[in-house]
Amino acid sequence: MRAIVIDKPGDTSVLKMVDRPIPRADATHSVMRIHAFGVHRYEVLTRAGGSPAVKFPRVIGVEAVGEVTEPATNSQLKVGQKVMTMMGGFGREVDGSYQEFALVADENLYPVDYDGDWITLAQYPENFYTAIGALKSLSLTAGQTLLVRGGTSAVGLAAIKLAKAFGLKVTATTRRKAMLSELIENGADDAVLDTDNSLVTDQSFDGIIDMVGTVTLANSVTHLNQGGAVCLIGLLAGEWIVENFNPFILAGKSLTVFDTTDVQQDLVDEIFKLIKANDLQIPIAKVFKLADIQAAHKYVMESRELGQVIVDND
Ligand SMILES: NC(=O)c1ccc[n+]([C@@H]2O[C@H](COP(=O)([O-])OP(=O)(O)OC[C@H]3O[C@@H](n4cnc5c(N)ncnc54)[C@H](OP(=O)(O)O)[C@@H]3O)[C@@H](O)[C@H]2O)c1
Known part of the structure; x- marks a missing residue:
């Protein structure tokens, strides 16, 4: 099989295609044929050496969709079962999606009820799981208002779609004026500019999903209604630490954080029910082949x- 192996971190030239034997299942790991996967900016960071937990040589790539070709001994999974995988160290502690087959622990393989094509399916795992997790942590009810801060990101677009399916009134942000109308076209009820980490609006919201991160957190809190909550899920601005944060601005409001570490099959099932019932999709920016992974990273x-x-692996 073909695999993209990184021997040492660096620029796109370290993404090298090699031939490897197809892995064999064992007592707890099944073999998955990877049909497609999403490519993320945080994988570019890993390639460049920015993820200290990742030891090389490594096949990176944090998520994939495909089918089981050889189930683990005593596995509940069947040959041909449609699955997605994410987390569980995939593409970090163990080899990930940038290859044709992967050996994946059964506990990290999630069956999906989905009839569409592999490329369309590949948009969902990380994007929709992160978005629904963040939304649920805000405990909003239909009719309430939500701000998606970082609305043009893939997770942001997924959050807009899911929030509309939950009956919320959704405002989304971008730093680019030209993107305001695109946010509306992609389902937001309203769109506002985020300039120098400050929202260009006086409005307040019942919930905020903040993907820009620590640099916008305090400003997000000031745009929360009493009783409202901010969920921090991303660090698009690349800063990990909140400088000069006065926690008392949170009086009567709350702050939550969501990450996808603990993936639950129930939530995966709920996502695919919502996708089916509401035809939820985000745009696919571009599709590459595995052989063009260097170009995909540049893109x-x-x-x-x-x-x-997306990489189309067929
Ligand atoms: N918590 C979790 O488990 C989890 C899981 C997946 C992803 N994430 C995080 O979620 C975030 C979104 O991921 P993604 O893959 O969806 O991102 P993405 O699609 O690569 O995001 C691209 C968008 O980010 C915005 N952006 C870039 N730099 C920015 C900055 N300095 N300030 C504000 N906006 C900036 C740009 O929007 P404009 O130019 O239009 O403003 C751009 O359209 C990332 O921080 C990622 O690490 C978290």
Whole structure:
């Protein structure tokens, strides 16, 4: 099989295609044929050496969709079962999606009830799981208001779609004026500019999903209604630490954080029910082949197109 192996961190030239034997299942790991996967900016960071937990050589790539070709001994999974995988160290502690087959622990393989094509399916795992987790942590009810801060990101677009399916009134942000109308076209009820980490509006919201991160957190809190909550899920601005944060601005409000570490099959099932019932999709920015992974990495960093970059592995 073909695999993209990184021997040492560096620029796109370290993404090298090699031939490897197809892995064999064992007592707890099944073999998955990877049909498609999303390519993310945080994988570019890993390639460049920015993820200290990742030891090389490594096949990176944090999520994939495909089918089981050889189930683990005593596995509940069947040959041909449609699955997605994410987390569980995939593409970090163990080899990930940038290959044709992967050996994946059964506990990290999630069956999906989905009839569409592999490329369309590949937009969902990380984007929709992160978005629904963040939304649920806010405990909003239909009719309440939500701000999606970082609305043009793939997770942001997924959050807009899911929030509308939950009956929320959704405002989304971008730093680019030209993107305001695109946010509306992609389902937001309203769109506002985020300039120098400050929202260009006086409005307040019942809930905020903040993907820009620590640099906008305090400003997000000031745009919360009493009783409202901010869920921090991303660090698009690249800063991990909140400088000069006065926690008392949270009086009568709350702050939550969501990450996808603990993936639950129930929530995966709920996502695919919502997708089916509401035909939820985000734009697919561009599709590459595995052999063009270097170009895909350049594209995710340089492109300003909306949507998810996908590798079609068939
Ligand atoms: N918590 C979790 O488990 C989890 C899981 C997946 C992803 N994430 C995080 O969620 C975030 C979104 O991921 P993604 O893959 O969806 O991102 P993405 O699609 O690569 O996001 C691209 C968008 O980010 C915005 N952006 C870039 N730099 C920014 C900055 N300095 N300030 C504000 N906006 C900036 C740009 O919007 P404009 O130019 O239009 O403003 C751009 O359209 C990331 O921080 C990622 O690490 C978290």
